[in-house]
Amino acid sequence: MPLPDKQALLPFLRWLPGIDRRTLGNDALAGLTGAILALPQSLAYALIAGLPAEYGLYAAIVPVLIACLWGSSWHLICGPTAAISIVLFTSVSPMAKAGSEHFIALILLLTFLAGLFQWLLGLLRFGALVNFVSQSVVLGFTLGAALVIAIGQVPNLLGVELPSQATALASLLQIGQHLPDVHWPSLAVAGITLLASLAIRRLWPRAPALLLGLLLGSLLVALLPARYSGEIALVASFAGSLPPFTTLDFNLNAVLQLLPAAVACGMLGLVTSLSIARALAVKSHQFLDANQEVRAQGLSNMLGPWFSGSLSAGSFTRSALNLQAGARTPLAGIFSALLVALFALFGASLLAHIPLPVMAAGILLICWGLVDLAAIRALRRVSHAEFVVMLLTFAATLVLELQTAIYAGVLASLFFYLKRTSQPRVRLWQDGDDEVLRIEGSIFFGACQYIQQLLQNSHAPRLVIDARHINFIDYAGVEMLHQEARRLQVLQRQLVLRQARPQVVEEILKLEGREGCPLHFEE
Missing domain, CATH: 3.30.750.24 (STAS domain)
Structure with missing residues (x-):
């Protein structure tokens, strides 16, 4: 087979032969930095998605390896993200109890369907289709998702257990009814953790504020008297292992129920990943093959669920850190995934010491990082129509299920586009x-x-x-x-x-x- 065909089938052959000792060292250091950030984020995103904590680690291993090996970007790092996690939760929670075996099976099936949709788009060279999800829709959805995630973590902050709701508005009303049941030690621990994390981020911007906040909060709970600490919920423990092989149940009724959410998740993941990859390509002066990147995203999400990995997409914080840390090739992402795998195998017992209110405080920190006020102000100055689309998408995330909110935003964008083009x-x-x-x-x-x-x-x-x-x-x-x-x-x-x-x-x-x-x- 000629070399160009091999490179098309195995795109990592384009950069792998160029690895030398210096490149290897830079990529290894960048991979270590990325793994330190990935560990607390992955745990938090699993909880947002309604999954056991270990599934966040699983999603940061096999899908990341595949996306790095078959992708086009040098610096894009994939894995679980906040926005994708909340869409997964809101899509599947009406069908099964969060955290149950049936819930996990549906999440993995949804991931496979979204990956299949992405892979077909790349195979048909329809990567440009993601351009129909405008930046205003992404901004509005991200702002709404940040608020939805924050509302979803309020029960953990308050130390109360509440059933999941289909929309953020319903969740907010339910929380209001249970305010008298607040567990004050849980709320105090969460508040101290959040303030400490914010102080670390402000005083030492390059320090891993999320990781240090989790460590400080966990230490605080460990030092509390037993009559207080014993009532604070902890992350469920699990046996350390590599991602286990999982068989998917292709039940026809479940597939049909999940298809609309799979398309929405697939589009959202592609828009996020390609936007990040393009921004990094401008800075690193590399050529980006969008259709190859789309195929890689699809392949990672098709194979990931067989190894217990939920839906993966590009992470802006991890990708930007990867570039800043001096990564030269996608090998940095591979190192990061392997280090996360080592932690999943040997460090699992440490997770059982993390209190849920402390983890909720860390998730609130992530939510604040999702809010891009500068981009929202710029959008308002540049285009009133696009700003309206952003507001409509944001409002839709609060009153509708999130996958429906994405469709509503896309339809609003198309309406204004057609209105503009209908009057040249x-x-x-x-x-x-x-x-x-x-x-x-x-x-x-x-x-x-x-x-x-x-x-x-x-x-x-x-x-x-x-x-x-x-x-x-x-x-x-x-x-x-x-x-x-x-x-x-x-x-x-x-x-x-x-x-x-x-x-x-x-x-x-x-x-x-x-x-x-x-x-x-x-x-």
Whole structure:
């Protein structure tokens, strides 16, 4: 088999032969740094998704290895993320009790379906489809997801156990009814942990504030008198092991129920991953193959659930840290995954000492990091329509299930896009007896009525369409121009197309040919 085919099938052959001692050292150090950040994040994201803590570690091993080996980006690090975790939870919690075996099985099945959707998009070279999820939708969804996650952690902060709800609004109402049941030691420990983490982040920005906060909070609970610490819930313990092999149950009813959420999760994961990969590629001056990256994301999520890995996507914090730590190749992500695997095997007993209120405080810290106030302010200054889309998506995350909120945001974006394109920019002026109409945009079915009204408002003997900026015309546009030209012929007037592009002229002449065409053409 020729080498280019091998590289297409095994893309890691493009960078693996270039590894030397210096590159290996840089990647190993970056991998260690990434693993230190990945450990507390992965545990927190598992709890957000309603999974046992160890499943966060599993999701940071096999899916990360596959995404690094088959991806295109040098620095993108994947794994569980906050936004993906909350969508998984809200998608599956109405179908099974969080943390149960059935719940875990549905999460893994949903992950496989989302990965299959991603892989098919990459195989068909439809990677550009993710562009339909605009930045305003991502901003609104991320802001809403941060609030939804924070609301979901309030019971752990208060030390009360509440059943999960389908929407954030319902959860908030339920929490309000149980405020008298607050366990004050749990709330105090969570507050101290959060304040300590914020102080560390402010005083030592490069320090692992999340990890240090978890350590300080756990130590605080250990030092409390037994009558207080004994009532504070801890993370469930588990036997240390590598990710166990899991068989997936392809129950037809479950597959059909999960398909809408799988598409939403798949799109959200791709948008997140490609956005991060593109931003890093600009800084590192590398070429990014978007379709290869889409296929890699799909492959990681198709194979990951067989090894107990929930849905994986690009992590901005871990990827940015990977670049800043001096990573040269995707080998840094592989080192990070292997180090997490070692912890899952030998350090599992340490997790049972982490109190849930302390973990909840760490998750609140993650939530605050999701809020991009600068981008929201910039969006408001630049585009009021996109800002409205952001607000609609944000509101939808609070009153709807999260996967539905994504669809609502995409539909709002498409509505404003179609509204804008249905009224292309038009300039009108007199040139002697001629009236000239310059159309700057496409003439398609959505814009036909608007353009036809402009043409019918003209009373000049010759109506000239300056067509140099028309890149595309569909059948409805061609039919409308022919109709208007014939109407003007009856009135002994002319419709002239000036400086039209060859492809536009070709489309217009397909209807009746040049001899039968009622339009006149000018260079």
